[in-house]
Amino acid sequence: MKRWTMHYCQLCDPPVTLLPDGDRALCPAGHYSESARRQPLYVVTGASGAGKTTIFPFLAAELPECAVFDVDWLIDPIGVVCAPEPINWVAFRDAWLSVAHGVAQGGRATVLLSTFMPEQLEDLPARRWITDVHFALLDCTDAARVRRLKSRPSWRDQNTDRQLSFAAYLRTQISTVLQTDDASPATTASAIAEWVRR
Ligand SMILES: [Zn+2]
Structure with missing residues (x-):
């Protein structure tokens, strides 16, 4: 690399x-x-349908002492930067670590809502400018995920089988799990904020 x-x-x-x-x-x-200056990074990850997009505004409001981002917000602009080549996802992830390091200069930690996996961040060049990286998994039952993905507009990624197997894989990798089946977005955001502060 x-x-x-x-x-x-x-x-x-x-x-x-x-x-x-x-x-x-x-x-x-x-x-x-x-x-x-360096700060820890908190990554809230999960396969599609876990509720990341829904909780984002709630989590940003819950954690004014951190910078909270949905990494998907940069997919379109980075796509323009990379065009006509496809997005360089390694550089995309490294760019987010650089953003977190920039936020740290003001003394704040960063929280990323993403589909990142722990092993995708460890070898990145900017990883050295973050102290600890903590992962939490936003998860739901397969039935809830299928229901949520089916209710989305057709232009969104609806590869349900791929998302179900990605969710199963993430469960084997991340031990801090927040279930969103019956929890409101506000409740889930509060639980994540508590995890970050702990
Ligand atoms: Zn020198």
């Missing part, structure tokens, strides 16, 4: 990528270049 990074030493030539050292970025030659 091509390496790219946010922080380069401003004293060295050619460019040298920096490593985190406390709240600063350290050059291998010993230069401290920039402020680089």
